Amino acid sequence: MLSLYLHIPFCKSKCPYCDFFSVVDTHPVFAEYPTLLIQQLALVDGRQDWQGPVSSIYFGGGTPSLLDPAEIDRLLKAIDGQLGIAADAEISMEANPGTLTLSRLEGYRAAGINRLSLGLQTQNLRQLRQLGRLHSRSENLQAVDWARQAGFRNLSLDLIFALPGQTLPGLQEEIREYCELSPEHLSCYGLTAEVGTPLEASVREGAIVLPDGDFYAEAFLCLHEGLEGAGYEHYEIANYARPGYACRHNLGYWQRRPCLGLGAGAHSFQAAKWGERWVVPADLEAFRAALFQGKDPSELLEQFDRRAAMGETLYLGLRTRHGVDERSFRKTFGVGVAEVFPEEVKQLASYLECRDGAWRFQPESWLLFDRLIQVFL
């Protein structure tokens, strides 16, 4: 089964901490962008490696909710016409409070979106402003309420932690408020000063002080305990879900399933051979120019050999609660994890375990994930 990712690289303004590819929506390509996506989709027609039907679709960004419901409807009809959309497909869209109205949300729902990911980020107004977010606490609450009224039964909320000046009691209050909104899913990211962002410059100049590593670790564990205590499964480093609501699209990434990426800045993964990753360069003018010439704008980013594919299988799978299934690893590669990585497994003995047929890190070890996983790469 195929997944489809559509990157919508437009926002109302640029948040100072963000290093995703997006530009403000006054950009000249904004109005024709949905048409360009449909043109890119047409280029994959009939290719063996992109056979439908599509089992999950994800509109990410940027701010996909800047597209009118009629444009989302047009895109979904084009996808259905070209590749087919499975009857039970998960169709997600990221949306920002402040860009929504009840009727827009009803329009997205009617177009076929059945999972909404709302970029709340925090309920603390001072911290919302520090993050450069344009929406307010009351717009956050209003967006959740409208989403439910519009018929969304699968709602995900974003939460950013390790914010400047945040305290553990403050985070506990935040967790309580989020739980009161009863989302089916939560994505929780620690704030980091990504290279080249205005936030990084402010941190370098001392204008903003981010919490230290100890607070980050305490906050991560506070979220883990608070949300698991409220009935959410911590199913991936940054993601929590009520039973049955893990994001199927993202699970596909972590299981190295094929995914076609459309739009400037989008990535694709082809599972054939040991796997290939492709990227559409993050350049809107080049994207438009390539499509006007009838050319596929994607470029090959990485071609895996068997050894690299094994390393990536561990890198992605160990991010998740369910880990890496030993039987399916052996089926794919013809060897078991401990046979191909005996020294590495020994080295990680205090963190990594194989239980019930799967290799896993405990959630506490996820705090060290970036360091621990290096041994396999």
Ligand code: SF4
């Ligand atoms: S709205 Fe999201 S994608 Fe857009 S600039 Fe802010 S964080 Fe980045």
